[in-house]
Amino acid sequence: MSEIRAISWVSDGLVLIDQTKLPQQEINLNIETVDQLVDAIKKLAVRGAPALGAAGAWGVVIAMRQAVKEKWSNEKRNEEFLRIRNARPTAVNLAWGVDKVLPFVDQGIDEVLAKANQIAAEDEAGNRQMGKFGSSWIESKVKNRPIRALTHCNTGSLATTTWGTALGVIREMNARGILKHVFADETRPLLQGGRLTAWELAHDNIEHFVIADGAATSIIARGEVDVALIGADRVAANGDTANKIGSFAVALACKYAGIPFVVVAPESTVDVATLTGADIEIEYRDENEILSLNGQRISPAKSKGLNPAFDVTPAELISALVTEKGVYEISNGITPGSKLAKA
Ligand code: MRU
Numbered sequence: 001m002s003e004i005r006a007i008s009w010v011s012d013g014l015v016l017i018d019q020t021k022l023p024q025q026e027i028n029l030n031i032e033t034v035d036q037l038v039d040a041i042k043k044l045a046v047r048g049a050p051a052l053g054a055a056g057a058w059g060v061v062i063a064m065r066q067a068v069k070e071k072w073s074n075e076k077r078n079e080e081f082l083r084i085r086n087a088r089p090t091a092v093n094l095a096w097g098v099d100k101v102l103p104f105v106d107q108g109i110d111e112v113l114a115k116a117n118q119i120a121a122e123d124e125a126g127n128r129q130m131g132k133f134g135s136s137w138i139e140s141k142v143k144n145r146p147i148r149a150l151t152h153c154n155t156g157s158l159a160t161t162t163w164g165t166a167l168g169v170i171r172e173m174n175a176r177g178i179l180k181h182v183f184a185d186e187t188r189p190l191l192q193g194g195r196l197t198a199w200e201l202a203h204d205n206i207e208h209f210v211i212a213d214g215a216a217t218s219i220i221a222r223g224e225v226d227v228a229l230i231g232a233d234r235v236a237a238n239g240d241t242a243n244k245i246g247s248f249a250v251a252l253a254c255k256y257a258g259i260p261f262v263v264v265a266p267e268s269t270v271d272v273a274t275l276t277g278a279d280i281e282i283e284y285r286d287e288n289e290i291l292s293l294n295g296q297r298i299s300p301a302k303s304k305g306l307n308p309a310f311d312v313t314p315a316e317l318i319s320a321l322v323t324e325k326g327v328y329e330i331s332n333g334i335t336p337g338s339k340l341a342k343a
Helices: 034-042 049-069 076-087 092-107 109-141 164-175 194-203 212-223 247-257
Strands: 007-010 013-017 028-031 147-151 179-185 208-211 227-229 234-236 241-244 260-262 309-314 320-323 326-328
Touching: 007 049, 007 109, 007 260, 013 049, 013 147, 028 034, 034 049, 034 076, 034 212, 049 076, 049 092, 049 109, 076 092, 092 109, 109 227, 109 260, 109 326, 147 164, 147 212, 164 179, 164 260, 179 194, 179 212, 194 208, 208 212, 212 247, 227 241, 227 247, 241 247, 247 260, 247 309
Parallel strands: 147 179, 147 227, 179 208, 227 260, 260 320
Antiparallel strands: 007 013, 013 028, 234 241, 241 309, 320 326
16 A cells, blocks of 8 residues: 655655645645745645645755745745745644754755755654554554544644654554544544544545534543544643644543543644643634535624634543653643653
8 A cells, every 4th residue: 555645855846735625536645845834834735743844944945945046145045934934823743844954054055955855764664653652552552442533633744754743553453454444523623533534544545534623522422432643733841732623522421431642743733842732732723614615604794703723622521641761641730841651
């Protein structure tokens, strides 16, 4: 089965799958300027925290090349680095990716490109590792087999350099033969679950049901789910986790039903400088994403929309955080700001 690569450096250029068009059309975007990259990030042509980390790092290469071509001053070039870094606020990986390569700018484009390529390679290796840790942890806790998993948003190859975080664990459980099926929350308003997760699960021939976001609570409460897994955009030192809007509701339902709620994210998403979830900036997006569907206005002209793109799930609702280093058993008081449990 061919691997999905939503963001890659191909033939000396940055290539993205335009995720706004999936699953109807598979169109590549060749990114050559900072404007093109920032636009792609803002409209979610490239999205998902780890993919944004790679976009940030490769974005610095794009800006450096453009600086040479258009004879920018260093000041202008540095402003463009910042424009990439700040294109979206909640996923810490975007700023992390830019910051990781900035110290190499004085050594030239080739050096920065090598570091960006390394970030992408490490993301892929980390995802495979998280898949193994997460799958083993779930096997040790969940006695119902085969396992019925629920996930929210898209955390797969499209949201990373390949394989995925929470969806990577689901892929690993499928490979181990312990997965029954997956419930994919459709994830309003931009339908990352109904469009993107479903597309990836179909690609891998994993049995799945797309469900309305509002259906997740009762499906979990009825005992039809054994574990819920999500990714993260930022994990605070105490374990509070920002992720796609609607994640908090899934966590509450899991607590009610007494099943594990698992966050899967690389260490680059863990931001120990942010002490609690209250300090995480939440992105508010255009109200028209809520008021319209497929470009068609569905709410009355007088209605206003409110569109927070993320919520923060309190650590007390999170059973475990799986990273490439191991498993933080948050429900046992092991938080990123304290120490890592034995993997
Ligand atoms: O707005 P998006 O689509 O970028 O939001 C993505 C999410 O919330 C993901 O769950 C998160 O970034 C983790 S991706 C491995």
